[in-house]
Amino acid sequence: MATPPQQIRNVAIVGARGSGKTTLCEALLYEAGVLTRMGSVAAGTTFSDSEPEERARGMSLSTTLVTIPWRNHLLNVLDTPGEPSFIADALAALAVCESAVLVVNGEAGVEVQTVRLWERCRELGLATLLYVNMLDREAADFLAVLSELKEAFGPHVVATELPLREGGSLAGVVDLIDMRAVRQREGERGELEEGEIPADHRELAEQQRDRLMDEVAELSDALMERYLEGEQIDHGEVVAALEEGTNRGTLFPCVCGAAERNLGTARLLQAIVEDLPSPVEHPLAGLAGKGVAAFVFKTRADPYAGRVNLLRVFSGTVRHDTSLLNPRVGAKERIGQLVQYLGKEVAHVQELGPGEMGAVAKLKETCGGDWLVEGEGEPPSLGLALPRPAMAFACTPKGHADEEKMLTALRRIREEDPAVELYRDPQTGEQIVAGLSQLQVEVLLERLARRFGVEVELAPPSVPYRETVRRPASGHGRHKKQTGGRGQFADCRIELEPIAVEERLQFVDEIKGGVIPSQFIPAVEKGVREGMESGVLAGYPVTGIRVRLIDGAHHPVDSSDLAFKIAGSLALKDALRAADPVLLEPVMALTAYVPEETVGEVLGDLNGRRGRPQGMEPRGRLVQIKAEVPLAEVLTYGNDLRGITGGRGDYTLEFLRYEPVPEQLAARLLAGREREARVG
Numbered sequence: 001m002a003t004p005p006q007q008i009r010n011v012a013i014v015g016a017r018g019s020g021k022t023t024l025c026e027a028l029l030y031e032a033g034v035l036t037r038m039g040s041v042a043a044g045t046t047f048s049d050s051e052p053e054e055r056a057r058g059m060s061l062s063t064t065l066v067t068i069p070w071r072n073h074l075l076n077v078l079d080t081p082g083e084p085s086f087i088a089d090a091l092a093a094l095a096v097c098e099s100a101v102l103v104v105n106g107e108a109g110v111e112v113q114t115v116r117l118w119e120r121c122r123e124l125g126l127a128t129l130l131y132v133n134m135l136d137r138e139a140a141d142f143l144a145v146l147s148e149l150k151e152a153f154g155p156h157v158v159a160t161e162l163p164l165r166e167g168g169s170l171a172g173v174v175d176l177i178d179m180r181a182v183r184q185r186e187g188e189r190g191e192l193e194e195g196e197i198p199a200d201h202r203e204l205a206e207q208q209r210d211r212l213m214d215e216v217a218e219l220s221d222a223l224m225e226r227y228l229e230g231e232q233i234d235h236g237e238v239v240a241a242l243e244e245g246t247n248r249g250t251l252f253p254c255v256c257g258a259a260e261r262n263l264g265t266a267r268l269l270q271a272i273v274e275d276l277p278s279p280v281e282h283p284l285a286g287l288a289g290k291g292v293a294a295f296v297f298k299t300r301a302d303p304y305a306g307r308v309n310l311l312r313v314f315s316g317t318v319r320h321d322t323s324l325l326n327p328r329v330g331a332k333e334r335i336g337q338l339v340q341y342l343g344k345e346v347a348h349v350q351e352l353g354p355g356e357m358g359a360v361a362k363l364k365e366t367c368g369g370d371w372l373v374e375g376e377g378e379p380p381s382l383g384l385a386l387p388r389p390a391m392a393f394a395c396t397p398k399g400h401a402d403e404e405k406m407l408t409a410l411r412r413i414r415e416e417d418p419a420v421e422l423y424r425d426p427q428t429g430e431q432i433v434a435g436l437s438q439l440q441v442e443v444l445l446e447r448l449a450r451r452f453g454v455e456v457e458l459a460p461p462s463v464p465y466r467e468t469v470r471r472p473a474s475g476h477g478r479h480k481k482q483t484g485g486r487g488q489f490a491d492c493r494i495e496l497e498p499i500a501v502e503e504r505l506q507f508v509d510e511i512k513g514g515v516i517p518s519q520f521i522p523a524v525e526k527g528v529r530e531g532m533e534s535g536v537l538a539g540y541p542v543t544g545i546r547v548r549l550i551d552g553a554h555h556p557v558d559s560s561d562l563a564f565k566i567a568g569s570l571a572l573k574d575a576l577r578a579a580d581p582v583l584l585e586p587v588m589a590l591t592a593y594v595p596e597e598t599v600g601e602v603l604g605d606l607n608g609r610r611g612r613p614q615g616m617e618p619r620g621r622l623v624q625i626k627a628e629v630p631l632a633e634v635l636t637y638g639n640d641l642r643g644i645t646g647g648r649g650d651y652t653l654e655f656l657r658y659e660p661v662p663e664q665l666a667a668r669l670l671a672g673r674e675r676e677a678r679v680g
Contacts, residue, residue, distance in 0.1 A: 002317060002353025003074045005279040009272055010076045010312065010357065012093040014121075015103030016113035017082035020133040022048045022060050024103060024259040024268075025079040031265040032070045034342060038262065048079040053446050061443055062416065063089040063298050065310050065357055067340045067347075073273050076312075076357040082113055084650055085440040088386050088419035092297045092368065094120055095382040096312040096357070099127040099246075099276040101268070106132050106140035106256075110148045112593035112650035115619045118153055125283070127246045127276050129253055131268060135163045136170045136258035146254060148621055153252065158215045159208050160242070160253045161267065164201065173256060173264050174201055176209045177238050184263055192266055215251055216241045239274050247277045279355025284314045284380055291374035292316030292324060294352075295382060299368040301412040301451070306362045311352075316374060318360075319351045324372040327379050329365045333372060336362050367415040388654055389421050389434035391635065393441055394459035396431070402454055407431065409452035413444055420444060430459070436652075437638060463632045465669070466584040466658055467535030467576075468544040472497040475575025477527075477567040482558075490563035491553035492516070492524055496575040501544030501584060501658045505532060508548040516552040516564070523561040524549055527568025536576045537583055538673040543658070547572065583666045584658040586631040592641065592651040593622045601644050609633035610662075628656060 013021045026046050029035040039045035044055030048064040060081040068075040078097065080090040094100060100121050104114060121128045132145050142163050149157045162174040164181055172183035174197055181201070183193045197205050217227035219241045227233060245251030255271055257264020279285060284293075298310040311318070318324070323332045340347045340358045352358045366372065371379035397406040410433065414420050420441070421434040435441040445456050473496050481488040499506060507525045516524070532542040552567075590611070594602050596618075602625060603613060611629035618624075634653065641649045661669065 002351055002356060005285075005353070005355035007073045008076065008279050008355040009073060009099070009276055010078075010097040010279060010355065011272055011276060012078045012080055012090070012097045012100045012126075013103060014080050014090050014094065014100050014117045015082050016105065016108070016111040016117075017059055017084075018108070019082060019103040019105040019111075019114075020259050021082060021103045022046050022079055024101075024131065024133060024265075025064075025066060025077055027259040027262045027265040028068055028075075028077060028269060029066060030262060031269060032068045032075075034066075034068055034345075051447075052450060053443050059083055061086055062300075063093050063310075065298075065341055065359070067342055067357070068269075069342070070269055071273065074356070075269075075272060083439070084113055084116075084652070085435070085437040085443075086417070086419075087113075087116070087436070088417060089298065090117060091120060091386060092384060092418075094124055094126060095384045096295055096297045097126065098279060098282050099129065099272075101129050101131050101272070104130060104132050104145060104149065106134040106142060106145055107137050109145045110152045110619075110621055111648070112622060115152060115593060115622060115624075116652075122249070125249055127249065127281075129246070129255065129271060129276060130157060132254065132256040133259055135256055136261055136263065142256055149254060152619055152621075156215060156245075156250060157252045157254055158212050159256075160212060160271070161255045161264070162201070162205055162208060163256050164198075166198070170258055170261070170263055173267055174205050175267075176205060176212050177242075178235055179205065179209060182267065184266065213238075215245070219245045219251065243275050243277075246275045247281055282314070282355075284382075285354075290315055292318060292372070293374075293379065294318050294324070294372045296366055296368055296370045296372065299415045301415050307367060307415065308359055308361045309363055309366055309368070310357065310359050311372065312357045313352045313354055314380075315354055317351050317353045318372070320349075324374060325376070326363075326366050326370050326372060328370050331365055333363045333366050335360055335372075368418055386419050387436060387652060389419065389436060391436070391438060391441070392432050392434040392462060392464070393438075394425070394430040394462065395433050395445070395456045396459075398455045398457055405452070406448075406454050406456060409448050409454045410444075412452070413448050416447075417444065433458075463635070464586060465538070465540045465661070466501070466543045467537050467540045467581055468501050468542065468584055468658075469496065469498050469576060469579035469581050471580045473575045473579035475571040475573070475578070477569065477571030477574060479563050479566040479570060481563075487555075487558040488560060488563040488566075489555040489558040490520070490560075490567035492549065492564065492567040492571040493551040494528075494568075494571045494575055495548045495550055496572070496579055497546050497548075498579075499544050499546045504543045505529065506546040508546065510548050510550050511552065516549070516554055517559075520554065520559065520561060520564040521549065523564040524552075524568035527565035527570075528572045530565070531569035531572040535581060536573055537581050538670050540583070542576065543584070547575075583661040583669065585661045587628055587656050587659050588631050588634065588653045589656045590625075590627045590629050590634065590637075590651055590653055592625045592627070592649060593619060594625060594641070594645050594649040595621065596623050598645045598649065599623050599625065602641070602649070605640065605644060609637075630659075 015021050025048050026038050030038045054061050064079045066077050078093040080093045160176050164172040164174050175182050180194045181197045217224040293315045294311045294313045296309045296311045300308040323334050325332050338349050425432050449455050475494045477492045479490045509521050535542045606627050611627045614626040616625050
């Protein structure tokens with residue numbers, strides 16, 4: 001039987017790599033009694049990081065769904081990757097949740113990925129709870145991190161707890177709502193021990209309590225009036241005000257603990273239930289009563305089970321052994337066995353109701369990003385904008401007979417990560433795998449080998465150069481061949497001129513008097529388009545040209561589509577050589593987040609890469625730098641940036657436009673292409 005939506009909490013656990021998200025999920029499962037013992041990320045024994053690639057690297061590479069029953073509520077918790085290469089999984093998880101727990105490393109504080117994920121939470125309007133983790137470590141400083149959070153995310157970040165230290169170690173938390181010390185034996189679960197706040201903690205607790213009450217009172221004129229008059233505001237009123245402020249996105253509670261030692265976990269479970277919204281608060285809750293609508297937010301490709309799809313139900317009830325429509329492909333899918341993941345146990349269920357999450361296997365066409373609905377109509381939008389790939393690699397199977405097997409397996413594996421793109425390069429015929437980073441592509445190929453037995457070799461990343469022209473020119477193409485019997489004849493004259501490179505080609509038919517019969521005009525255009533795939537400078541595709549077909553000749557017997565296609569291609573090449581061709585390179589919009597003290601060195605490095613800074617903006621302890629830079633200069637930028645910033649910098653790349661390559665660089669590139677052609 002489906003759980004009432006009011007008793008469900010859908011929460012994405014997000015944060016920077018190394019902040020302890022997976023350990024926190026493990027602690028939540030243990031505290032709720034789902035697990036009998038906590039696993040370890042270092043030992044590769046956690047529930048969430050079950051893939052060999054995750055265990056080998058000691059980090060999450062994909063989203064894991066765990067369902068936690070706790071105090072008459074059902075918590076669907078999504079443990080997401082913190083590594084920027086796999087941010088698509090985190091973005092998809094946020095899109096199907098009402099709330100997020102943003103985990104912050106108590107030593108490192110606000111990091112690049114912390115800022116990026118916070119901004120995405122704000123774009124989606126998610127209720128956000130901040131959890132400062134790892135406060136048992138020697139260099140951890142809760143107050144310093146709290147100050148950073150306020151500086152980066154605004155004054156409405158407010159502590160509802162403080163770490164409780166006794167004997168130099170973390171013993172629990174100070175509850176600022178009820179002003180009580182809450183202790184828990186390290187690593188143990190069960191009832192918490194409450195008592196008076198120790199004298200050495202009281203002054204700080206009173207200061208932070210006043211700041212909390214200032215924020216709470218601002219949420220209601222009635223509360224503000226009572227607060228200013230010194231009237232006591234009870235626990236229930238404070239909790240209700242916190243819930244309202246959190247749900248409205250005007251207040252961001254900050255709690256604390258040490259997940260690895262299961263300290264503060266029970267309090268976090270309580271905060272999730274008390275402060276965070278249920279599915280009835282999701283913007284798409286208005287779909288209720290309009291039939292079944294479920295969104296698939298994650299796909300796992302399995303060589304035996306096929307596709308395993310994680311989905312979230314927004315309205316209606318998804319039932320076993322029924323059919324739902326996938327609007328993207330226009331086909332119905334039969335819903336087989338539905339499951340929920342209760343820790344390491346898989347619970348088979350007959351239905352998933354509004355707000356619930358679960359999984360279904362063996363859908364034929366459906367994968368991540370698809371809707372399953374009842375009836376016709378356009379499905380709603382979740383505003384899931386994924387970053388575009390920034391690095392491309394050519395891949396070939398180690399065994400040449402495995403090419404078809406490689407392509408099939410690549411398509412299956414790609415379903416797990418929609419930020420990866422697969423395509424065949426029309427210039428070289430190579431199979432290209434493009435991703436956000438080299439790490440992302442390497443992980444994809446490791447899964448390819450393990451699951452499907454296909455080993456693949458990667459070539460170095462290549463730059464997709466293009467060619468265009470800088471002035472108008474005319475071209476003539478004539479194809480004549482006589483070999484006995486029927487021959488081949490076609491004659492074309494074109495005029496060529498530059499246009500915006502984004503437009504690729506404008507083909508204009510200006511033939512008059514039937515000198516080229518109308519049935520052959522499409523063949524001329526086809527020849528021009530095929531000719532554009534290999535330019536006259538270095539064989540790169542041509543873009544940004546207008547071709548006007550102005551004259552020609554035909555033969556009543558020997559002319560054919562093939563002859564005019566060849567003549568069209570010859571005319572294009574002739575015109576390109578006379579039109580001052582130029583080499584183009586892709587220019588990227590680079591956004592880097594770096595520590596303030598490294599800004600000068602980062603900017604100097606970008607200048608050396610032909611980068612053009614576009615502005616800077618502070619982000620807490622970090623500085624956001626925006627720049628335009630040629631792709632050829634940043635193919636290995638990740639390693640270099642990490643070296644400059646001591647591993648604390650991060651960046652994103654997005655395609656911006658094509659620009660001419662500077663003449664000296666173009667000359668070297670063309671000379672290199674000529675050498676390759678001679679060797680080949």
